[in-house]
Amino acid sequence: MKLSLICVGSLKERHWREAVQEYAKRLSAYCQLTIIEVKDEKTPEGASAAQEEQIRAKEGRRILEKIRDRSCVVILDIQGQRMSSELFSAEHERWETEGRGELCLVIGGSLGLSEELRARANHRVSFSDMTFPHQLMRVILLEQLYRSYRIRRHEPYHK
């Protein structure tokens, strides 16, 4: 099973990198994980709504270039579908089948996701109504993916 995680920007702080490495290591027992980072755009002070839309569109195109046609694309979106870890696990299995073994998850940058990318997405998932920084979202998503495999295989994992 191939799992790609596309993110905007790199992880500057060591604590985020270490947390990501830890979950990537755990996930390697269950899937072939690739983390793809696309370049982020600087948002100028006092940027207008139109400028912000342009930035989202630019970052969105960079993400779209990395997505293969056959992949099932799941975007992380505050306005997406909210679900329990158990439902996420069941959906995760369904998405893998839908993408015939190629699942692509996408986390937006500090300004969020472009309309073009939303149009390409097969599914949208929300992790709550709260906004998390994209670096932390990367860690939370990897942990939930790990939890998802443990649930699917009926393997013990702390509650």
Ligand SMILES: C[S@@+](CC[C@H](N)C(=O)[O-])C[C@H]1O[C@@H](n2cnc3c(N)ncnc32)[C@H](O)[C@@H]1O
């Ligand atoms: C700092 S947030 C972007 C905030 C932006 N104002 C928006 O509304 O999307 C960066 C990215 O993290 C992800 N994210 C943050 N909080 C989330 C949540 N509660 N559920 C799902 N994804 C979230 C989304 O992919 C988002 O594009």
